[in-house]
Amino acid sequence: MQEILSKTTWIEWLGVAFAVVQVLLAQKNNIHNYLFGIAGILLAMYVKFHAKLYAEFSLDFYYLIMSIYGWLFWKFGKQQTETPITFTTKTEKYKATGIVFIAFTIFYTFLTRFTDSDVPVWDSLVTAFAWAGMWLMAKRKIENWILLNISNFMAVPLLIHKDLYLYAVLTAFLFVVAIFGYINWYKILKRQQHA
Structure with missing residues (x-):
């Protein structure tokens, strides 16, 4: 445990703290969730770039744009x-x-030709499923939670492999949130069908 804590930077602690506050504020339908989300994403982008997780970095960049748009x-x-x-x-x-x-092919090609990534397949898969999941979420399709959780499931060991333990814990937390998100959306969907 001491070794894990010694490999965790203050930037990771702060980024994860912002992400947790963002999720809690979003559940309360508070607009300030976006500001904490933007701060957390910027810190995550810094950490993931230095960990050579370039596809994850680009995914966070996409989240940054969507967060600014949403706010x-x-x-x-x-x-x-x-x-x-x-x-x-x-x-x-x-x-x-x-x-x-398509996303996997683009990211894998980019990572293997133009970067020093040591996990191009893994990084590309995590990102490709997340991009598809976010597309379905924007269209309010219930299956978005399944694709996002495929991404989360693969991301946890990837983040551990990169010694990004706090982000691995955060992603495991998001995995659980996505399960409840699916259940909640399913209940809403059933209510809509009976209305």
């Missing part, structure tokens, strides 16, 4: 009626599968 939309945008939660259609399943394959 600006929430604060200044005109809110529309909420899109209902639905099951993924056959066409959307093909598209999500395509996103996984």
